[in-house]
Amino acid sequence: MARDQGEFISFVASSSAALFRVAGLLCSGDHHAAQDLVQEAFTETYQRWDQVRDPNARQAYARRILVRAATRRWKRLARDRRRLVSPDGVVSASHADQVIASHDLWVALAALSPRQRAVVVLRYYEDMSEAEIAEVLGCSRGAVKSHASRALDSLHQRLGGPDYLGVDTEGSRS
Amino acid sequence: MTPASDSWLRELLREGADDLTVPPDLTDTVVHQTLSSQQRTGWVRPVLQVGLVAMVVTIGVVAVAALRSNTAAPPVGAPTPELDTAVVGAPSSLLGTWELKRMSGFTVPDGPPRGEGIGPLITFQTDGTWSGFDGCNPVSGGYDLQPDGTFASTVSSTGLAACPEVASLPLPANEGTEVRVHDGEATFYDSVGATTARLVRPLGWSAPTARLLTTGWGIDLALSTYGSGSCPYEIDSIQVKPDNQLWVQIADLHPGAVCTADFRRSTDVAQVPIPIDPDPVIPTVDPTQPVTATLVGLGQIPTLTVPVDASDLVGARLVTVKDWDGTSVDTARLEGTLTVNGPGCVSVGNTVVAWPSTYRLATEPNRRFAIVDQDGTTLGTEGQTLTLAGGMTPAEQDGTTTVDTTHPECITGDYWTGVIFAADN
Numbered sequence: 001m002a003r004d005q006g007e008f009i010s011f012v013a014s015s016s017a018a019l020f021r022v023a024g025l026l027c028s029g030d031h032h033a034a035q036d037l038v039q040e041a042f043t044e045t046y047q048r049w050d051q052v053r054d055p056n057a058r059q060a061y062a063r064r065i066l067v068r069a070a071t072r073r074w075k076r077l078a079r080d081r082r083r084l085v086s087p088d089g090v091v092s093a094s095h096a097d098q099v100i101a102s103h104d105l106w107v108a109l110a111a112l113s114p115r116q117r118a119v120v121v122l123r124y125y126e127d128m129s130e131a132e133i134a135e136v137l138g139c140s141r142g143a144v145k146s147h148a149s150r151a152l153d154s155l156h157q158r159l160g161g162p163d164y165l166g167v168d169t170e171g172s173r174s
Numbered sequence: 175m176t177p178a179s180d181s182w183l184r185e186l187l188r189e190g191a192d193d194l195t196v197p198p199d200l201t202d203t204v205v206h207q208t209l210s211s212q213q214r215t216g217w218v219r220p221v222l223q224v225g226l227v228a229m230v231v232t233i234g235v236v237a238v239a240a241l242r243s244n245t246a247a248p249p250v251g252a253p254t255p256e257l258d259t260a261v262v263g264a265p266s267s268l269l270g271t272w273e274l275k276r277m278s279g280f281t282v283p284d285g286p287p288r289g290e291g292i293g294p295l296i297t298f299q300t301d302g303t304w305s306g307f308d309g310c311n312p313v314s315g316g317y318d319l320q321p322d323g324t325f326a327s328t329v330s331s332t333g334l335a336a337c338p339e340v341a342s343l344p345l346p347a348n349e350g351t352e353v354r355v356h357d358g359e360a361t362f363y364d365s366v367g368a369t370t371a372r373l374v375r376p377l378g379w380s381a382p383t384a385r386l387l388t389t390g391w392g393i394d395l396a397l398s399t400y401g402s403g404s405c406p407y408e409i410d411s412i413q414v415k416p417d418n419q420l421w422v423q424i425a426d427l428h429p430g431a432v433c434t435a436d437f438r439r440s441t442d443v444a445q446v447p448i449p450i451d452p453d454p455v456i457p458t459v460d461p462t463q464p465v466t467a468t469l470v471g472l473g474q475i476p477t478l479t480v481p482v483d484a485s486d487l488v489g490a491r492l493v494t495v496k497d498w499d500g501t502s503v504d505t506a507r508l509e510g511t512l513t514v515n516g517p518g519c520v521s522v523g524n525t526v527v528a529w530p531s532t533y534r535l536a537t538e539p540n541r542r543f544a545i546v547d548q549d550g551t552t553l554g555t556e557g558q559t560l561t562l563a564g565g566m567t568p569a570e571q572d573g574t575t576t577v578d579t580t581h582p583e584c585i586t587g588d589y590w591t592g593v594i595f596a597a598d599n
Contacts (some may be wrong), residue, residue, distance in 0.1 A: 005209065021194050024190075047341060
């Protein structure tokens, strides 16, 4: 696959920062986890390099891999947390717990389910349509709507909605 | 959700993303690690060109004689059969034992009839290894089947010393090789769609059905549901009960609802369902430790009907009054159907009810939820018309309440405080 290396390097250089930021949101601010996800996304994309030739399609493919890897990561974290429950029911603080506790947004995002978090990031950061999100997550548009609705309720409760930024309902800073 | 009302969230996310410091060496690191990993796994492609060949070489010892006298050219451009998307490309669809029936460039000898005696056999295992028997020696190696059907293989062990007459064979798997599994046959295609090999299931082979092989609790799998309309996607927790029933608690599932779901390991591939690992299973079970449980299914999606215990459900909300056993009660009467409202709060008709603290929820065999007293006696079942004694209670405005605050979302206005006086049959 050496013939594609130059093209691949250009692809990484042009898209890695944006993908890292998406990963960072999906990981609630955990830089190390975000970098791992970005690495996984690019590695898998490179493995499909010959099958996905369109640059835009490659970017979408990498993002899809990233989102799904992030979902798996959160489920793994949840499982590991269950394992950390000691006999008296005390949960040990993990590194991830400490990281995500450092910022209101990260805490609020971390409180969402993996799919809710993915929907929020893709819908309100990546500006993707419900149909596009449904395709990425492999679920129905109705499920995307449901996840978005619940996620927004949760974020409203935790962050206070527009008041958090001092934004009025028209979207401008007060 | 209008753009105006969610603009605060967009801005917050943008600010959060901007706060993230992109590692300055991100591009270099990604490129280096990606290309390095390709070099490390580069064995797949080159060996692909000899791997499956060697595998077939070794399992095809019995075919050598026939090979020398009968060479069949592969049909070029063979059409891809209509595919069963439930199994095509799913790694587990190739799992299990296969009998070699055809390979490009040579003819598998008639040999023993299908399913009888020992023919060229290959078994693909869940750990990415294959093993075979060539009629002379055991052979083994590794393989990789991607969800899109891309296939590669290696050979790590052969018994060629005992069978020196093995000859080289043309390549059945080349760059771009794909495998399609359909109707008990695995067909290998080259990059132009020509059939290069065909494997069939031995006579009498059958896919194991889904079963649980553990006791205790805890499943070391991330599962998702892709099931009936009543099944949400998110699973809160999973337990395997001592009777080997799989119990799943699903967030916000309506109390009493039956969720018949496909349980699948979380997968990168949304459109191609991947069955849960089909292989055995639990080597040891220590009841004092969390248990890794594996559902068994091969080439099919295990589908289980999930018992839902309303008292365990996150979505079941029974509001009670603290320290009130219901022995003293107002005498007004409320009549209506026992049900739940939108948030899942147990109600009679449209009225949310705060019940005695001795009441709790249970699940009836017909999956309806029931209210039982402290002795376990059923007082009312979902759908029954109940007559309650009690009275309307105004919502507390000062923040003080005698209602158990476990489910504050249930008490958003006036509510009924009462006991079940009678239930219809």
